[in-house]
Amino acid sequence: MFIQTESTPNPATLKFLPGQTVLDTGTADFPAAEAAGQSPLAQRLFAVPGVTGVFFGTDFVTVTKAEGVEWDHIKPALLGAIMEHFQSGDPVMAGEGGTASSGHAEHTGEDGEIVTQIKDLLDTRVRPAVAQDGGDITFHGFDRGVVYLHMQGACAGCPSSTLTLKMGIENLLRHYIPEVTEVRPVAV
Template sequence: MFIQTESTPNPATLKFLPGQAVLDAGTADFPSADAASASPLARRIFAVDGVTAVFFGTDFVTVTKSDEVDWDHIKPALLGAIMEHYQSGAPVMEGGASAGQKAHADHDGPDGDIVVQIKDLLDTRVRPAVAQDGGDITFHGFDRGVVYLHMQGACAGCPSSTLTLKMGIENLLKHYIPEVTEVRPVAV
């Protein structure tokens, strides 16, 4: 098994590509070891000292480390943990569990048509680009022109995430949907 690694815009996060499916669909975010109870793979990764967060996409795993450790010191252990998991035959998520898996929030109300447009633009234009960087972005609400989004994986805590939200996503949404006046991040 050959696992590729890629850097991300977040220096504390590295993207691992195991060469096989991680999740069948969607994403799963594990912002702490306590959140990883439903995932044998995430638990193995958190067992490596210095890991602070784990995120799964359909074909990648991103790992965020603490500032106290260097990638040179923990990368071999992470590669070993991921390889051991896939060689063990254990599932990525136990019992078809979707714990940690996120999708766009539902939105009921008079702005339903606008929300459908926002989600469509996020799914077709934004999420694929964000996934390239080892993260994801989900819709959490729309209220009086303000779109609330949650950044995950490599994008959470990334130094350039504010710029991405304001200059990239906000400008895109405002261009296609005049009712959008601002984009704000939310923490979940």
């Protein structure tokens, strides 16, 4: 098994491409070791000292490291953990609720049509682009013209995330959906 690595715009996050499917659909975000209970792969990665976050896409794994930890020191252990996992035959996600979701929050209310348009634009235009960088951006809410988005994987904590939100996503949504006036990040 050959695992490729790619840098991301976030210097604290590295993208690993194992050359096979990680998740069939959706994404899975583990912002802390305590959240990794349902994923044998995430547990293996958090066992490497210095790992502070793990994120899965359809064909990639991104790992976020602690400040002061060097990639040269932990990358071999991470490659070994990923290789060991895929060779073990263990599932990436286990147990009840072991499947990943679309990641979007449900929205009920009078803005349902606008929210459907927002989610569609995120799914078709935004999420494929940020997946290339090892992250994901999901819908969290819409209130009085303001769209609230949750940034995951390499996008969380990325130095260029504010620019991506304001100049990229906000402009895109405002262009196609006049009711959108602003985009803001949320921490979940």
